[in-house]
């Protein structure tokens with residue numbers, strides 16, 4: 345049911361007309377499944393919109409142990425033919441903007457109905473044959489017809505509201521009165537009133553301008569794509585309702601809200617074009633400011649502390665400059681001791697993946713040295729670098745995990761019993777880790793830590809725990825903590841930085857445990873893997 349696509353034709357025409365395009369305008373707010381004007385619209389993770397009551401029956405999703413919350417365990421198969429994926433119910437909440445817009449339109453139309461009882465018109469439904477629209481809920485069997493009042497726009501809305509106008513159908517209008525303009529003036533007036541009442545609803549609550557490339561979050565709030573990525577650079581919480589968001593901060597897999605895009609392209613194409621132009625200009629202006637100071641020193645991980653003693657003059661300068669910035673952040677990259685080529689950077693003295701650190705405490709000593717306490721914010725990949733006053737600066741790309749939805753899909757696929765039984769006989773013990781649930785992979789690490797503490801392993805001394813905290817229960821963070829305390833080579837630990845999923849990281853830590861156990865590490869002495 346990729347029926348939504350049919351609305352697109354309207355926006356490609358230059359200019360549109362309340363009278364000529366009345367049918368297409370009403371289709372913008374119709375549910376493609378039940379054909380009524382959208383009732384409690386829900387925008388799905390694939391960007392398609394449907395009434396909440398039109399969501400398919402839900403089922404318990406198989407093979408997902410992370411995240412373990414109840415809400416994500418229930419899902420349904422997406423009814424849109426351009427998607428058909430499984431969506432979690434937790435990601436399918438009412439679309440706040442569209443809900444409000446539909447409500448305002450309903451109210452305004454109701455006012456209009458009481459005002460215009462003259463100008464009766466015969467509306468006849470007309471089938472549109474389009475292969476991609478075949479499975480709409482309200483089927484067109486034989487044309488329905490009605491005598492309705494008002495201009496075309498009002499009459500078409502009423503027709504849809506009565507549940508008699510299939511989403512895919514067209515309408516033939518036959519005025520039953522003598523009037524030269526055929527209700528044209530009424531249509532123009534109603535459309536202007538509708539535009540007026542909904543106008544402010546399409547302002548982004550981050551930049552307060554018209555939404556550009558609107559993305560709807562799993563909690564149902566909509567922002568410009570650019571605004572949302574900027575907010576997510578700082579925290580994974582929705583800027584409106586503060587719910588934590590199960591999306592990847594770069595929004596690579598989050599499509600635009602299709603409905604809102606089409607509505608905006610229809611009701612305010614000029615405004616949209618000028619917004620696009622302004623933003624493009626701003627972004628060109630911002631290029632060149634994105635250089636980040638890079639400290640070539642040690643391995644750091646997100647959410648973990650790094651303590652630094654700054655004594656080299658070039659780094660004193662770098663830290664002083666960082667302390668003057670609003671974010672107090674700099675990049676930490678580790679030495680490339682083995683001189684391995686680093687992707688596009690070639691052979692450089694540092695490794696290409698690093699961690700952005702925020703200074704949370706700085707103690708300046710009288711002789712100019714300083715003691716700095718930092719915490720890891722996020723990972724990055726260095727795109728390009730140069731030297732500024734003796735230290736390295738680089739342009740970096742933020743580097744994040746895939747979305748939770750993607751994470752769940754991979755776990756379900758890898759733990760599928762059919763695949764597991766195939767692999768059991770032949771594969772090595774480390775390959776078998778691939779088929780364990782994410783929760784089981786975490787438990788391998790957690791249980792190992794518990795046994796090591798019982799054996800009083802020196803690397804789990806109280807002083808270490810005071811600095812790094814106790815092992816985090818969050819499977820996404822556990823590997824970073826583990827790598828921070830475990831006495832193994834930097835080369836091994838570095839493998840965590842380029843990972844893209846929680847599972848991938850937990851498999852690495854589970855492999856460390858397996859190898860440590862096979863080397864009889866229980867004695868508590870430190871072995872380098």
Ligand SMILES: [Zn+2]
Pocket residue numbers: 388389390391392422423424427428429431
């Ligand atoms: Zn979908």
Ligand SMILES: [Zn+2]
Pocket residue numbers: 375376377378379380382383394395397398
């Ligand atoms: Zn519906």
Ligand SMILES: [Zn+2]
Pocket residue numbers: 548549550551552553555556567568571
């Ligand atoms: Zn915005």
Ligand SMILES: [Zn+2]
Pocket residue numbers: 561563564565582583584585586587
């Ligand atoms: Zn929200």
